[in-house]
Amino acid sequence: MHDSHPIEVSRLTAQEVEARIDRDEPIVFIDSRNENEWVESNLKLPGAVRVEADRVRDHLHEIPRGRGLVPYCAGPNEEASVRVAEELMRQGFADVHALVGGFEAWKRAGCTLEHKPA
Numbered sequence: 001m002h003d004s005h006p007i008e009v010s011r012l013t014a015q016e017v018e019a020r021i022d023r024d025e026p027i028v029f030i031d032s033r034n035e036n037e038w039v040e041s042n043l044k045l046p047g048a049v050r051v052e053a054d055r056v057r058d059h060l061h062e063i064p065r066g067r068g069l070v071p072y073c074a075g076p077n078e079e080a081s082v083r084v085a086e087e088l089m090r091q092g093f094a095d096v097h098a099l100v101g102g103f104e105a106w107k108r109a110g111c112t113l114e115h116k117p118a
Contacts, residue, residue, distance in 0.1 A: 032084040
């Protein structure tokens, strides 16, 4: 693979992610919301690891290998989560899929959320 080619990031809908969780596949959510969005919200997806889009390398040690990774953000076009997914794939993570519609789509779908630690 050449670095000149953009990495193609696949996306999964909330329903597709839930189906994988229902099959007991190990999924780790990556919260890629920006600082304001993170601070203003008291909720996150279950067990999400907080990784801002421009600081992926700082958090690599927190991200488990060998699991499905699902970055999400608050933007309508998955902008931050796609950037995080691209960087994770460059770092050798294989099963990475941005969440379609991000945090709001997950919430609208009635999927599980958890309170952030205070």
